[in-house]
Amino acid sequence: MDRLANTVRPYAWGSTTAIPELLGTAPTGEPQAELWMGAHPGAPSRIDRGAGPVSLAEVIDAAPETELGPDTVRAFGPRLPFLLKVLAAGAPLSLQVHPDLAQAKEGFADEERRGVPIDAGHRNYKDANHKPELICALTPFDGLCGFRHPARTADLLEALDVDDLKPYVDILRASPEEDALREVLTAVLSAEHHEIARTVERAALAAEQLATKGGEHADAYAAYAGLAHHFPGDPGVLAAMLLHHVRLQPGEALFLGAGIPHAYLSGLGVELMANSDNVLRCGLTPKHVDVPELLRVVRFEAGDPGVLRPEAVDGEETYETPIDEFRLSRFVLAPGAAPRPLHSRTPQVLLCTAGTVRLHSAAGDTAAELTLAPGESAFVPADERLTLSGEGTLFRATVVA
Incomplete structure (x- = not known):
């Protein structure tokens, strides 16, 4: 290691x-x-x-x-x-x-x-x-992650009460999902610059006002208004309004x-x-x-953003994803817990994000120990056997192979 x-x-x-x-x-x-x-x-x-x-x-x-x-x-x-x-x-x-x-x-x-x-x-x-x-x-x-259902986005945009947004609202209500999302995103990104900048300004002002009133979309409105503050007149602000706002x-x-x-x-x-x-x-x-x-x-598909929570098996909390190039998991090591074995046939990068984690390797006649503090990391070649100890949080990146 x-x-x-x-x-x-x-x-x-x-x-x-x-x-x-x-x-x-x-x-x-x-x-x-x-x-x-x-x-x-x-x-x-x-x-x-x-x-x-x-x-x-x-x-x-x-x-x-x-x-x-x-x-x-x-x-x-x-x-x-x-x-x-x-x-x-x-x-x-x-x-x-x-x-x-x-x-x-x-x-x-x-x-x-x-x-x-x-x-x-x-x-x-x-x-x-x-x-x-x-x-x-x-x-x-x-x-922001993934398209909201067109009808729900139409409700969100309609509440802004901006005349320039009404054609988008009509499309989102009347067209099939894929067509509606494609047509509105294309229109926003292809519009004349001065025209779309004016629409962004009006929509952002309305979003800022609605954010102060609370309600279901208050956090989303605040996020969109914040985007316009960082990127005034950018058509990406309107594109963002098509997407779920997520707070992890x-x-x-x-x-x-x-x-x-x-x-x-x-x-x-x-x-x-x-x-x-x-x-x-x-x-x-x-x-x-x-x-x-x-x-x-772009995939013009609406759906839930799918917030992931780790699944724990034998003390390792894994975030399941549908690909093989990587796999993320974490260990939360409690004080006084027994050392935990860790072995993989694939390479690993280990990252400490809290506390102190000790990595102990015993390969052949040699032994080594490495202590990781927050923000410190280690590369572990394939097939190396380790034990983990200490008190802290360790993220593990490896491969599904």
């Missing part, structure tokens, strides 16, 4: 305090958005096995079957198939969707064929992989599959995803928005 030295990404939407508080370090005054743990080429973790720090990606490249295990290499190739993060949203992230695997392969191949530079601002596909993801709240966490409590999670529009608004969480950078944006961002490609990828 190896202690990880990780990179903090300073995206503009990041909190200035949440990650420093987790790590027990002084804030720098700059946003600290994401702490990356894994072998993603954008910011791979580093380990030191006695010869100085080296990229985890290089370690895995040198001996993939040793580090990942034959099952993982057979299923996903010679790379770590997931990326673990601590995400700290101090301001809203862009409203976005991710492609499925077939769409990612097709889109990447097309842009490669057309010679679009990989770092071009208008490029959609950075790789040929999909990007399902799971966010688990460490603090109360606000987000610590320990609750959301799974975001392909084609599901979503945005994180505020809070601290553990995020686990397939190892990909593919993002198609709907708005709430100054970055490129490719409306035709976005509309090709």
